[in-house]
Amino acid sequence: MRHTVDLGTKGRYAVMAMADLALHSSGRPVALAEIAQRQDISLSYLEQLLTNLRKKGMIKSTRGPRWGYVLDQSPADISVLDIVKAIEEPVRRRRRKNGFPVDMTTARGWDLTASLWRELDERVEEFLGSVSLDDIVNRRVVGGGQVFEPGQDPFPDPSTSG
Numbered sequence: 543m544r545h546t547v548d549l550g551t552k553g554r555y556a557v558m559a560m561a562d563l564a565l566h567s568s569g570r571p572v573a574l575a576e577i578a579q580r581q582d583i584s585l586s587y588l589e590q591l592l593t594n595l596r597k598k599g600m601i602k603s604t605r606g607p608r609w610g611y612v613l614d615q616s617p618a619d620i621s622v623l624d625i626v627k628a629i630e631e632p633v634r635r636r637r638r639k640n641g642f643p644v645d646m647t648t649a650r651g652w653d654l655t656a657s658l659w660r661e662l663d664e665r666v667e668e669f670l671g672s673v674s675l676d677d678i679v680n681r682r683v684v685g686g687g688q689v690f691e692p693g694q695d696p697f698p699d700p701s702t703s704g
Contacts, residue, residue, distance in 0.1 A: 553630045557678075560601075574592065595629070601613055620674060623671040624671075
């Protein structure tokens with residue numbers, strides 16, 4: 543049974559925090575509060591994420607007057623998929639029947655769309671695995687060709703555009 547990666551808020555915020563560390567550390571520890579402020583993430587939520595990433599060996603924390611976090615590997619060696627898998631729990635595609643979860647791999651009719659969802663999962667994982675923190679920091683991520691400036695909302699409300 544194949545488990546897929548669930549790209550949720552935790553995974554997205556963890557990627558944001560790790561990209562921030564890759565961009566701002568230059569070998570020196572970065573304070574949690576600095577990351578939280580730049581990325582607009584709750585300090586307590588960010589602390590939980592970074593604790594999990596530290597336990598997975600992706601970052602190190604330092605103590606003393608220069609307290610903060612540093613990457614434990616080169617940004618080129620850390621993929622987005624590595625980060626998401628370190629934070630998010632694997633999930634199985636599920637649907638509900640009569641209010642109860644049904645494992646979609648055993649549900650009638652699943653065979654009609656199973657290959658579609660499996661292929662989607664594989665492509666998402668392949669893409670996330672191909673993008674490193676170094677790619678993000680150096681803006682080498684392919685997609686639409688648009689580069690967003692700091693503070694610019696990449697997902698503007700369509701009802702406010704002319």
